[in-house]
Amino acid sequence: MHRLxxxxxxxxxxxxxxxxxxxxxxxxxxxxxxxxxxxxxxxxTLGDPPGRATRADVAGDVRLVNVWATWCPTCLAEHGELMRIRRATGLSIVGVNYKDDPAEARAWLARHGDPYDFNVVDLAGDLGVDLGVYGAPETFLVDAGGTIRYKRVGEVNGRVWREEIAPVLAEIGTPGDG
Amino acid sequence: MGSLSRIGLAAWCVWLAAGALGASPIDGFDFPDAATAERYQALLSEFRCPKCLNESIASSGAPIAVDLRRTVRRLMTAGAGDDEIRAHLRARYGDFVLYDPPLGPGTWALWFAPLALAGVGVAVLVRAGLRRRAASLTERERERVARLLDEAP
Structure with missing residues (x-):
């Protein structure tokens, strides 16, 4: 035994x-x-001229809330998947434009397409702190009651959609096939 | 020493002093008194920067550390106590943000694994010591062993 x-x-x-x-x-x-x-x-909001948005504009429907910025390469990498999700499923996506230049952000959306219902401008990063954000991109799934049901740090791609987001959507009760 | 090199030395000293000065204040924030500044520094060193894995938000230059320092200042200005500030950050960034994480099911391994390993080490040492003592016989014991073996059929 001791030898072993x-x-x-x-x-x-x-x-x-x-x-x-x-x-x-x-x-x-x-x-x-x-x-x-x-x-x-x-x-x-990111509109020109900008409006205002509060929590009430996010709660009330099942949505993805996507924290992004033009300085974030991974945000560009996942942009196509967000466009696809929006097109294929009609799921509402709200953007949080994080520590970015609003004019550049508008130009970026004009160039790459805009999957967002609207964008909240978080210049200082205070909403980011309240969301526990420590980088971009981060993506939250919020249910109709305004409760966060899922969080993704990093890129949302086809695999993340299929294996992580769609199952939570199905649990919430919205068809998540797409 | 020539005057040129003296000027050079003076410039170098000024540059060093400026570097030291530039390193000390964080985000150029003025505190009403030294005690508040000390409390602020003590709090900052309790929080781990979420982006940099092993640096407190007191020393990190990461944008998120700047944001968290601002958050701590805002809460302090609003009159929050130390525990309230800890709870505020923990609610958003989890146990990870605390350098002194609370004891709970998720952190049992963290707190008790070193104790368990030390226990194993002590057990091994004690066993080895006992065996060595058992292996060394006195002269009289040795004679007795020889006698017993001789007597054996």
Whole structure:
């Protein structure tokens, strides 16, 4: 038995280290906000001239809330998928234009297409802090009661839609096929 | 020392001093008194920057750390207590944001794994020590063993 002890220790250690490989990206933090109400806010919209938007404009329907910026390459990478989701499912998408230049953001949407019902301008990042955002893009699924049901840090792509967002949508009770 | 090199040395000293000055204030914020400034610094060092994995929001230059420092200042100005400020950030960024995470089901391994490992280490040492003591016989014991073995059929 004692001769096998080093081997057993090695196997245990190797197992623990192997588990390290199967962990998700260590830069992804579990969201503290899933199950919580969408935060209150009162901010300008991206329109020209800008209007105002509050929490009441986000709650009331099932929506994706997508935090994006023109300085964020991954936002451009996921833009096509957001366009597809909007076209194929009609799901409402609200943008939070995060720490960006509103004029540049408008030009960006004119160039790449606009999947958003409207955009909230978060110049300072205060709504971002209330949403627990620590980078862009981040995407939230909000139910009709205004409760956050899902959060994605990083790109939304076809796989994320199929395996993560559509199942939560189905649970909420909106057809999420597309 | 020539006058040119003296000027150079003076310029270098000024540059060093400016660097030291530039490093000390954060976000150019004025506090009403030293105690508030100290409380602010102490609070900042309790929070981990969510983007940078192992740096407090006190020292990080990441935009999110700037935002969180602003949030802490805003809450302090509004009269929030330290615990309220901790709860505010934890509600948004989870246990991760606290350098001193609370004891709970998600953090049991974090808190108790070092204790368990130390326990295993002590057990191994104690066992090895006992075995060594058992292995060393006195002269009289050795003679007795030899006698017993001789007597055995």
């Amino acid at each position: 002890l080093p081997l057993a220790a090695f196997v245990v250690l190797a197992g623990i280290l192997y588990l390290g490989f199967t962990l998700r990206d260590p830069t992804l933090l579990p969201s503290a906000l899933v199950g919580q109400p969408f935060p209150e806010f009162d901010l300008p």
